[in-house]
Every structure is written in C-alpha cells, then in structure tokens.
Amino acid sequence: MTSFVTWFASAIVYGTVIMYGALGETLTQKSGQLNLGVPGMVFLGGFAGFAGAFMYEKTAASTNEFLLVLIPLLCGFGGGALGGLLYSFMTVVLKANQNVTGLALTFLGVGIGSFGGIYVLADAGFQSFATASETAKLFNWNINANVEAGVFGDMFLSYGFMIYAAIVLAVILFVVFKYTRVGLNLRAVGESPATADAAGINVNRYKMVASTIGGGICGLGGMVYVIMYSRGGWSTVNNIEALGWLAVALVIFSNWKPLNAIWGSYLFAFLFWFYNYFPTVTGIVLPTYAPYLTQMLPYVVTIVIIVLFNFRKKKENQPPAALGLSYFREER
Amino acid sequence: MRKFSKAPQEAPACAGAAAVSAGAGVGVKKQKRQPLFRIVKRNSSSICYNTFIRLCAIGFALLVILLFLNGVTGYSFDRIWELLFKGAFSTEFSVNSWLNSTVMLLIISVALAPAFKMKFWNIGAQGQVLMGALLASVVMWYFAEDMTYSGSIFLMLLFGFIAGGIWALIPAFCKAKFGTNETLFTLMMNYIAIQLVACTVRIWQGDKTSLGFFNPTSEAGWLASLFGNPYGAIILIAAIVVVFMAIYLNHTKHGFEIAVVGDSPNTAKYAGMNTAKIVMRTVFLSGAICGVVGMLYVSGVNHTLSAETGGSYGFTAIIVAWTAKFNPVVMVIVSMGIAFFERGAVGINGSTTTLNNYTSYILIGILLFFLIGCEFFVNYRIVSSEKIATAYGKFRDKLEQKVPWLVHGCAFCARALHNASAAVEKFFTGVENKVKVFGGKMGRAVLDKTVEVVDRCVSRIALRGDKFKTPAYERSDVGASALNAADGDSNTDVKESAESESEEEVRND
Numbered sequence: 001m002t003s004f005v006t007w008f009a010s011a012i013v014y015g016t017v018i019m020y021g022a023l024g025e026t027l028t029q030k031s032g033q034l035n036l037g038v039p040g041m042v043f044l045g046g047f048a049g050f051a052g053a054f055m056y057e058k059t060a061a062s063t064n065e066f067l068l069v070l071i072p073l074l075c076g077f078g079g080g081a082l083g084g085l086l087y088s089f090m091t092v093v094l095k096a097n098q099n100v101t102g103l104a105l106t107f108l109g110v111g112i113g114s115f116g117g118i119y120v121l122a123d124a125g126f127q128s129f130a131t132a133s134e135t136a137k138l139f140n141w142n143i144n145a146n147v148e149a150g151v152f153g154d155m156f157l158s159y160g161f162m163i164y165a166a167i168v169l170a171v172i173l174f175v176v177f178k179y180t181r182v183g184l185n186l187r188a189v190g191e192s193p194a195t196a197d198a199a200g201i202n203v204n205r206y207k208m209v210a211s212t213i214g215g216g217i218c219g220l221g222g223m224v225y226v227i228m229y230s231r232g233g234w235s236t237v238n239n240i241e242a243l244g245w246l247a248v249a250l251v252i253f254s255n256w257k258p259l260n261a262i263w264g265s266y267l268f269a270f271l272f273w274f275y276n277y278f279p280t281v282t283g284i285v286l287p288t289y290a291p292y293l294t295q296m297l298p299y300v301v302t303i304v305i306i307v308l309f310n311f312r313k314k315k316e317n318q319p320p321a322a323l324g325l326s327y328f329r330e331e332r
Numbered sequence: 333m334r335k336f337s338k339a340p341q342e343a344p345a346c347a348g349a350a351a352v353s354a355g356a357g358v359g360v361k362k363q364k365r366q367p368l369f370r371i372v373k374r375n376s377s378s379i380c381y382n383t384f385i386r387l388c389a390i391g392f393a394l395l396v397i398l399l400f401l402n403g404v405t406g407y408s409f410d411r412i413w414e415l416l417f418k419g420a421f422s423t424e425f426s427v428n429s430w431l432n433s434t435v436m437l438l439i440i441s442v443a444l445a446p447a448f449k450m451k452f453w454n455i456g457a458q459g460q461v462l463m464g465a466l467l468a469s470v471v472m473w474y475f476a477e478d479m480t481y482s483g484s485i486f487l488m489l490l491f492g493f494i495a496g497g498i499w500a501l502i503p504a505f506c507k508a509k510f511g512t513n514e515t516l517f518t519l520m521m522n523y524i525a526i527q528l529v530a531c532t533v534r535i536w537q538g539d540k541t542s543l544g545f546f547n548p549t550s551e552a553g554w555l556a557s558l559f560g561n562p563y564g565a566i567i568l569i570a571a572i573v574v575v576f577m578a579i580y581l582n583h584t585k586h587g588f589e590i591a592v593v594g595d596s597p598n599t600a601k602y603a604g605m606n607t608a609k610i611v612m613r614t615v616f617l618s619g620a621i622c623g624v625v626g627m628l629y630v631s632g633v634n635h636t637l638s639a640e641t642g643g644s645y646g647f648t649a650i651i652v653a654w655t656a657k658f659n660p661v662v663m664v665i666v667s668m669g670i671a672f673f674e675r676g677a678v679g680i681n682g683s684t685t686t687l688n689n690y691t692s693y694i695l696i697g698i699l700l701f702f703l704i705g706c707e708f709f710v711n712y713r714i715v716s717s718e719k720i721a722t723a724y725g726k727f728r729d730k731l732e733q734k735v736p737w738l739v740h741g742c743a744f745c746a747r748a749l750h751n752a753s754a755a756v757e758k759f760f761t762g763v764e765n766k767v768k769v770f771g772g773k774m775g776r777a778v779l780d781k782t783v784e785v786v787d788r789c790v791s792r793i794a795l796r797g798d799k800f801k802t803p804a805y806e807r808s809d810v811g812a813s814a815l816n817a818a819d820g821d822s823n824t825d826v827k828e829s830a831e832s833e834s835e836e837e838v839r840n841d
Contacts (some may be wrong), residue, residue: 107648310513311510
C-alpha cells in the first residue's frame with residue numbers, strides 16, 4: 001500500500017511538470033501557433049528558475065522567504081516567455097515556418113539551458129552538482145508535514161503549492177477559453193485568422209501574446225522540475241527534453257481542453273513510473289526490457305487518439321483549424 | 333458599430349485595410365493610426381539578391397557566434413577561429429568525423445525534400461532512421477555471419493530501406509485516408525521508435541553492461557572502406573542519393589506530381605491525380621532513404637545499435653532541408669557548415685573549462701535562427717508609410733538649405749550605389765542567360781536523351797501499377813513546356829519584376 005502511495009505521489013509531481021508544459025502549449029496552439037519548441041522553453045524555464053534561485057542564495061547576505069519564492073517563479077516564467085517571444089517574433093513578424101522555427105527553438109533552448117546550467121555551477125566553483133536547497137524547501141512545504149492526515153494526507157496533501165497551482169491554472173484557462181471575450185477571440189484567431197481579422201481582432205497581437213504567455217507557462221514547468229522534483233538540484237538535465245515532448249503529446253491527448261490535461265498528465269506520469277513501482281505493488285516481476293515498453297505507451301495512446309478523433313470527425317474534437325499556418329493579410 | 337465605410341477614405345488606398353483593423357478592433361474613438369511600415373510580398377527576386385541576403389544572414393550569425401564565444405571564453409576572434417578549424421580539420425580522424433556528419437545530415441535532408449515539397453511535414457526522420465538501424469541490426473545480429481559480404485550489405489540496405497519506409501508510411505496512410513495531422517503523428521512515431529530500439533538493445537545485451545560491437549571478430553556486415561576512406565562507401569551512397577533526388581524531383585513525372593500536390597491539392601485532384609497514392613508513395617520514399625541512413629550508421633559508423641543512433645540529425649535535417657529550399661547544392665553547403673560548428677565546438681571545448689558539451693547546440697541554434705529569419709527578407713519587402721516618407725522629405729529639404737553639399741553628395745553616392753548594384757545584377761543575369769543558352773545549344777541533345785532514359789527507367793520501376801490508368805495530363809506536354817520555358821525563363825523574370833515594380837509605384841501614388 002505504501003509503495004502505491006509513493007507511486008501515486010511521484011506521478012502527481014512528475015505529471016505536474018508535463019501539465020504546465022501542456023497548458024502552455026494548449027494556450028499557444030489555441031492561437032494557431034504550433035510551437036514545437038516546448039522542450040526548449042521548458043529547458044529555458046528550468047535553467048532560468050534554477051539560476052535565479054541559486055544565484056540569489058549564493059549572493060544574498062540574508063535570504064528573504066518571499067523573494068526566495070518569487071525569484072524562481074519570475075525567472076522560470078521569464079525564461080520560457082523569452083523563448084515564446086522569440087518564436088512568435090520569428091513566426092508572426094518574420095512569417096517564418098512554424099514547424100521549423102519550433103524545432104530550432106528546441107535546439108537553442110536545450111543548448112542554452114544545458115550550457116548555462118553547467119556554466120552557472122562552474123562559475124560558483126562546483127563542477128557537476130549543486131542545490132538551491134532553501135528555495136527547494138520552501139517550494140516543497142506542504143500541509144501533510146505539519147498535520148497528521150494518514151493515507152489521505154500522503155496522497156493529496158503532501159505536495160508544494162505549485163502542484164495545486166497547476167490545477168487552478170487549468171481551470172482558469174478553461175474558463176478563459178470558454179466564457180470570456182478574450183478566449184472567444186483567441187479561439188477565433190486559431191480557427192480562422194482571416195475571419196477574426198475581418199471582425200476587427202488584432203490577430204498578430206493575439207498570436208504573440210498567447211505564444212509568449214504560453215512559453216512562460218511551459219517555463220514554469222521546467223522550474224517545477226528543477227526546484228521541486230529534483231529538489232533544487234541541477235544534475236540530470238536530459239529528462240527535461242523528454243518531458244517537453246510528452247507535453248506536446250498531452251496537448252493532443254487532452255484534445256486541446258485544459259481540464260482533460262489535468263488527469264491526462266497524471267495518467268502519463270503514472271505510466272512513466274509504471275516500471276518502477278508496479279513490481280513492488282503487485283509482486284509481479286517484470287522482464288528488464290519492460291520499462292521501455294511502458295514508457296512507449298503515452299505516445300501510442302496519443303496516436304490512437306489522433307486517428308480515432310479524425311475517424312469520427314466530430315467537430316468539437318478537432319485541433320484549431322488554422323494550426324501551424326502563418327497568417328499574412330495580403331495573401332489570398 | 334465598426335467604421336468600415338469611413339476608414340478607406342481617410343487612409344491612402346494602400347494602407348486602407350491595415351488602418352481598418354488597427355483602429356476598429358479597439359472600438360474606442362481615436363485617431364486612425366497608420367502603421368509606420370507595412371510588408372509587401374515580393375513577386376520575384378533574383379538569385380543574386382537571395383544569395384546576398386543569405387550571405388548577410390550567415391555573416392551576422394558568425395558575428396553573434398564569435399561574440400558569444402568571446403564573451404564566455406575571453407579569447408580573441410582569431411584564436412576562436414583557429415580553435416574551431418583545429419577542432420574540425422586538425423587530424424585525419426576529425427576530418428573524417430566532419431565528413432561523416434556532413435554526409436549523414438545531407439542524406440537525411442535530401443530524403444526529406446520530396447515530402448516537404450509536397451507540404452507533408454515529415455518530422456519523424458529520427459524515428460525512420462532508428463527503424464532502419466533496428467532492422468539492419470537484426471540482419472547483422474542474426475544472419476550476417478552466414479552470408480557473403482555483398483549479400484549481407486545488400487540485405488541490410490534492403491531491410492533498412494523497407495523499415496524506414498514503412499515507419500513513414502503509417503502516418504502517410506492515416507493522412508491520406510483519415511486526414512490526420514501528420515506533423516504530430518510523425519513526431520509521436522519518433523518516440524515509439526526510440527523506445528523500441530532501447531527495448532531491443534536491452535534484450536540483446538542480456539546480462540552484459542553494454543551491447544558492444546556486432547560481430548567484433550568476424551566483422552560481418554561492417555561496411556568496408558572505399559577510396560581509402562572509412563566513410564568512402566557512405567559518401568558514394570550520398571552522392572548517388574543526391575543526384576537521384578535532383579533528377580527525381582525536377583525531371584520526372586513523379587517529381588511533377590509532387591510539386592502539383594504540394595502547391596495545389598485541388599489542381600492535382602482536378603487533373604485526375606490519385607493524391608492519396610502520391611502522398612503515400614512519396615512519403616514511403618522519404619522514410620526509406622532515412623532508413624538507409626540508419627543502416628549506414630549501424631553498418632558503416634557505429635557497428636552497434638543504440639537509441640542515440642543519428643542523434644538529433646533527424647530534426648536538424650528538417651531545418652536544413654527547409655532553409656535550402658530543396659536545392660541539393662545549398663543543402664551540401666549548409667550541412668557542411670553545421671557539421672563544421674559541431675566538430676569545431678569540440679576543439680574549443682578542449683581548450684577551456686568554461687565551455688561544455690552543449691556549446692555546439694548553441695552555435696548551431698544561432699546559425700539556424702539567422703537562416704530561418706532571413707527568409708523574411710527573401711520573400712517580403714518593407715515599405716515605409718506616407719507619414720515617414722513626408723517626414724523624411726521635410727527633413728531632407730531643411731538639411732538641403734543648410735548643408736547642400738552633404739545632401740547632394742549623399743544623393744550622388746546613393747545613385748552610384750544603386751546603379752552599381754543594378755549593373756552587377758544585370759551582369760549576373762546576363763551571365764546566367766549566356767550559360768543557359770550555351771548549355772542549351774551544346775548539351776540539349778545529350779540532356780534530352782539522358783533525361784528521357786532516366787525518366788523512363790524511374791517511372792517504370794516505381795509505377796508498375798499505373799499502366800492501366802491514363803491520367804488526364806500528359807507527361808510529354810509538361811516536359812516540352814518545361815524545357816521550352818527554361819530558355820526564356822530569366823528574361824520573363826526580369827520583365828515580370830519590372831512590371832511589378834511599376835505596379836507598386838502606381839499603387840503607392
């Protein structure tokens with residue numbers, strides 16, 4: 001039972017990283033921008049969040065708790081948002097091809113993140129590993145550590161605030177998309193930019209703002225990974241890239257609906273940790289190659305979903321109609 | 333509510349549409365703001381100009397790269413260059429690795445070209461390379477030792493070809509039959525391939541810590557060196573693939589169909605083309621060549637299998653193919669450049685502790701962004717609004733009263749520059765024409781014959797099933813018109829651009 005609880009708990013934390021990436025990407029894609037640079041933006045956010053927290057802890061004489069939380073949040077968001085801004089500048093202003101730009105952003109983001117992370121460490125006199133421990137402690141502060149609530153507490157109350165913030169963010173995005181003027185305009189831009197333009201919506205501004213904020217949210221995911229999941233340590237960085245692609249898969253899996261992304265992300269993470277906890281929970285010994293097969297499942301499921309929804313051709317289950325297309329008014 | 337009727341009268345005709353949405357969307361009463369610049373699509377642009385823009389982009393990229401390296405390491409620009417070249421070309425091994433990287437990147441880019449030309453976004457090259465590698469490894473692992481050298485190599489090539497092709501065919505089939513989004517589908521296929529390969533490696537390695545070389549003693553299935561170079565065979569295959577693809581895309585019925593489906597699916601449908609079949613056939617070919625790359629990696633380079641086979645080349649090649657606009661010569665140059673930075677970064681890393689293995693990512697990322705961004709200046713041009721033009725005119729008048737010599741001097745220089753650039757362009761187009769005419773006279777007969785023979789062979793091999801169908805368009809017509817057009821091509825270009833220029837002026841007035 002306890003190992004099931006740990007399985008559940010690690011899935012929730014890991015899933016939250018994917019959820020942030022997916023929510024940011026959903027926002028971006030709703031405006032018709034297919035940004036394949038999610039791994040890059042997650043990397044940038046993770047690096048910026050870590051660098052901010054680490055440098056603040058190193059340099060400040062006495063740390064302020066409020067700033068300890070605020071700095072990684074702002075840096076993580078800012079790092080990802082810069083990636084999103086670069087992407088939207090290339091695709092909206094310079095009208096570059098979206099797929100190509102996104103892939104280049106992945107390249108650059110992974111490069112800057114990995115390079116910068118090690119550079120920061122080397123600069124501070126460490127060669128491979130260091131932690132922003134005070135920040136990590138604050139981010140991982142939870143109710144369960146202070147109040148005894150049994151299994152329920154272990155499963156639902158043992159997480160830092162960013163985990164719950166992700167769910168709140170998903171609900172906010174759902175409400176914005178569905179019930180507000182801004183959300184309606186945004187969806188119109190994603191479905192048919194020419195129509196939106198004719199109705200007086202500033203298409204380029206919507207696209208740029210959506211991509212930038214979306215990138216920022218992706219960046220928060222990277223920050224959560226470094227500060228909360230690896231407890232403030234910058235060492236194993238390669239996992240982030242895989243998480244970014246999982247986030248892209250999750251956007252499709254969740255069918256561009258933020259509320260689906262909540263349970264979808266936990267499911268993906270649950271499958272990701274399947275090989276680690278399944279044997280201890282059930283007592284069934286898996287062959288050594290099984291982890292690769294279970295980690296393949298999220299992608300397989302996503303492909304099945306793509307084909308299934310296209311097969312059924314239901315209107316509400318389709319991606320934004322203008323997804324991946326650059327909009328130029330004078331083009332007919 | 334919205335003032336559509338009023339706006340065009342206020343604003344000049346050219347910027348009318350822009351002014352409408354800029355002002356009306358807000359719904360607040362305020363002066364209609366005219367954008368300072370607007371963007372106009374270029375109707376045609378000369379090769380000379382395009383090359384100039386791309387060279388500028390590369391120049392800026394190099395500058396940023398040098399500044400970055402200078403900022404991080406503190407070396408002078410000279411030293412950075414020296415280290416980059418040393419890293420890429422100092423020893424025979426490094427030259428070979430550079431060649432190898434270039435060639436692999438080149439083949440994948442060339443493989444992707446037909447799919448992209450058809451507007452099929454195959455971003456699953458990595459997966460296709462891996463599946464080719466996987467199947468080639470299966471041959472190497474189970475059969476190679478019982479076969480002759482040529483037999484095993486042929487079987488591996490065949491398996492790699494088919495595996496890569498089928499891996500690409502799955503998304504293509506779904507795209508053709510159900511209309512699924514191929515970008516996301518092919519992306520997902522990558523990760524399935526990665527896990528499949530990792531799983532296979534895990535099964536094969538058993539209790540050992542790593543898989544090691546296949547057939548380490550007998551070296552069965554290892555690609556032998558050719559022309560005295562360990563990667564000679566790979567370079568030969570690359571050359572064959574590039575030439576094949578250049579002919580296939582530009583001089584065959586298939587190439588023509590690909591272009592039509594890519595430019596206008598409706599035209600293709602109207603002309604009686606079987607779009608679904610063309611899509612599946614082209615994407616199969618694209619994936620199959622990627623699969624061959626996987627085989628080359630296993631047999632010619634790594635002699636083992638791993639999930640990292642091919643690295644991130646599957647993604648880099650997409651950008652190479654796109655920035656080269658499917659031109660094989662440009663692809664060669666860009667691949668060389670990227671491979672140079674990748675190998676050169678190793679040289680710089682070795683010299684200092686402030687850099688690390690990810691330096692090459694940043695260098696290549698910067699180069700790619702500049703290459704992608706410069707496309708804007710190739711395809712569009714910026715026109716300043718009337719407001720800026722009048723403001724500039726006023727400023728000029730004022731300046732002319734005070735310092736007439738400066739203004740006149742500047743005007744003279746500008747005129748001279750303009751004339752010079754026009755002369756250069758004229759010269760280049762003249763040379764181009766002369767070469768074309770010369771080539772046409774001398775080699776027309778030979779070219780015609782070769783194209784015809786190759787054409788017939790290719791379409792016979794690939795198009796067995798088409799025998800019973802008579803498409804609504806005729807290959808001979810198309811070929812004739814295309815060849816005729818080649819003569820007067822550049823002339824019409826010049827004429828068109830002149831016409832469009834004058835049109836623009838009229839509109840601006």
